[in-house]
Amino acid sequence: xxxxxxxxxxxxxxxxxxxxxxxxxxxxxxxxxxxxxxxxxxxxxxxxxxxxxxxxxxxxxxxxxxxxxxxxxxxxxxxxxxxxxxxxxxxxxxxxxxxxxxxxxxxxxxxxx
Amino acid sequence: xxxxxxxxxxxxxxxxxxxxxxxxxxxxxxxxxxxxxxxxxxxxxxxxxxxxxxxxxxxxxxxxxxxxxxxxxxxxxxxxxxxxxxxxxxxxxxxxxxxxxxxxxxxxxxxxx
Numbered sequence: 001x002x003x004x005x006x007x008x009x010x011x012x013x014x015x016x017x018x019x020x021x022x023x024x025x026x027x028x029x030x031x032x033x034x035x036x037x038x039x040x041x042x043x044x045x046x047x048x049x050x051x052x053x054x055x056x057x058x059x060x061x062x063x064x065x066x067x068x069x070x071x072x073x074x075x076x077x078x079x080x081x082x083x084x085x086x087x088x089x090x091x092x093x094x095x096x097x098x099x100x101x102x103x104x105x106x107x108x109x110x111x112x113x
Numbered sequence: 114x115x116x117x118x119x120x121x122x123x124x125x126x127x128x129x130x131x132x133x134x135x136x137x138x139x140x141x142x143x144x145x146x147x148x149x150x151x152x153x154x155x156x157x158x159x160x161x162x163x164x165x166x167x168x169x170x171x172x173x174x175x176x177x178x179x180x181x182x183x184x185x186x187x188x189x190x191x192x193x194x195x196x197x198x199x200x201x202x203x204x205x206x207x208x209x210x211x212x213x214x215x216x217x218x219x220x221x222x223x224x225x226x
Contacts, residue, residue: 040218101159
């Protein structure tokens with residue numbers, strides 16, 4: 001069954017730590033996205049990648065970093081520079097072309113200890 | 114800048130009532146429009162989409178939406194809601210040429226049995 005796998009489901013971070021959220025897809029999709037979901041704010045775009053080894057900042061990229069070394073993988077690192085990292089993070093992918101819908105993972109909930 | 118507005122943040126209906134959720138967007142070019150649903154504890158999934166052709170589109174579970182270009186709107190409708198429609202609904206725009214999807218802030222629907 002094709003889909004997007006995000007891990008872990010829950011993640012806790014201490015102040016000053018970097019943490020990496022995993023996102024893997026076996027849909028053979030070219031484009032991948034990271035969103036942050038906060039109550040009442042919808043989904044806000046952090047980073048996106050159209051092809052391997054290329055990615056662009058979204059609307060709220062500060063304090064985050066990504067890599068796209070493989071087509072199926074798009075990990076997100078939440079750095080210590082992100083002052084308010086507690087949120088629900090969603091990874092998505094699309095086949096390509098803006099008329100295509102996005103497929104979403106189950107999300108990772110990050111909390112600060 | 115592109116934006117998507119969902120004016121109803123919380124909606125409470127009784128079963129069998131009719132539903133209409135508003136979605137307005139701002140973008141002057143060609144758009145692709147989506148409605149996604151997030152049931153409690155589940156990942157975001159596509160309800161319906163519009164990218165060309167008949168402006169009245171039908172989706173899963175009896176939902177439909179109408180694209181009115183002159184009003185920059187893509188409202189979601191369902192003639193008779195069920196308790197199982199309790200979820201959060203997101204409108205999204207994929208603006209051609211941008212590779213980005215813009216989401217509204219979401220509408221939480223609660224259907225009372």
